[in-house]
Amino acid sequence: MNGLPDSLRGLARSLLPEALLRSVRGWRRERTMSAYDGLSAKAAFEKVYADREWGAPRHGDSAYYSGDGSHDPDIVTPYVEAAGAFLLGFAEPPDVLDIGCGDFHVGVRLRPHCGRYTACDVVEGLIAQNRERYRESDVDFRVLDITAATPEFHEVMFVRQVLQHLSNAAIAAALPRIAASCRYLVLTEHVPAGNFPPNVDKMTGPDIRLLDGSGVVVTAPPFSLPVKSQRLLCKVPQYGGMIRTVVYQLDGHAST
Template identity: 50%
Template sequence: MSHDTATTQAALVQRLLQTIKPLVPTWLRTYYHVRREQQHDARYGAKPPGEVFSDVYHSSLWGEADEPGFFSGTGSHDPRIVGPYAEAVTALLRELPRKPDVVDLGCGDFHIGSHIRPACGRYVACDVVAPLIAANRARYAHLDVDFRCLDIAGDELPAGDVVFLRQVLQHLDNGRIARVLAKLHRYQVLVLTEHLPLATDFPPNAKKRLGASTRLARMVPSGVVLTAPPFNLKPVHSRVLCEVREGAGVIQTVAYTLH
């Protein structure tokens, strides 16, 4: 088969799918999407997080960048999402008496972190994917960031005043979330971002496997809520910093004063 023939056939298949899609019931499309996402996660079995998320990046499960390199998804690059987050978090940090030392757990490709770096004192950015950390060290060498490769559930966490967890817990199983939560007491403020269902009465903290998907990929969508069982975080104070509608949910950022 020639390249031109293959290209033509692929285009015809895409046109056919676009024609058929409106005819497929919404529940069936949802079921197919949920099954596909859960199958992606199931294939990892008991592999450690470093292997899992290295494959997520290698397979472009969160999308592809316009240029070669790592890409942490549209949630980390879409100006409609990045802008409000960077503005709200920068404003929060500037309310503090001095520039805080921050720890970014699950920093990804650091596109988001680069926007808030000027409002911070010492900045430690962590991720479990070693080649990603190496790429960040090279790309952001001018920003004076301490990039570290570590497993946030299994390793000791760096010291700091403020900790960022931006759309990270949503990819973890509940056991790992609990282990991370048990180590956050060393920070004064937790800035947590999660992709949640639009309906406020959703069942929180549904069980899921470690992997690229979130708890939205369920027939009954769920999301991570640290103040609900089984985590039961009891912050001194909490404040919603920003919310941005995205797909079938909302990306919500909350600042928790821990002590």
């Protein structure tokens, strides 16, 4: 549905039955994904933003738009409330790493509840824009590819609607780096409602596994991330699935 003006996209979503929407998205996915074959994460997400695969920027001073999942208040507000409550549960505001921070429309709302805040993305121009737009927010914006580099340890890591766009090989490369860099992983993934086969592979790119009736579950094979505990923080219905946020306390790290 991307590629249509926003007003038409909204109208189409409200009028068309979900089955038809799924086949339109499936067709679009076939067409789009061949263009992503063999691209690095950096090249893939530069292309996603340049081609406005997740929609066009809403403000003239922005060249990047991270999608409705980062901007729709019905999706963002419950997440910010739940993640904010989690952060307020710490005795001191925890240091936070935000991996795949995107246009930072979500991260800026959680910034007040955090100690040190480091926000990373693989897209260089996006990080340059964030440094400029959010220069008052005391955030350390960095270019980082989580599949290729291990960030410095922070108490809490947010990875919101990032892994869902990656191939299984890229997720497998990212997870040990994630596990080495935080005590609490706050992970948000768009998954089908109800039971589903986890981690059906896809190519790295703009689309997600929902079209295949699958979603990322890091504790399931082939990833089987060891965790000490997990807790559902929030879930928001979207496109016949759920945008689900889980807090994982990672194995090997002492409890606070």
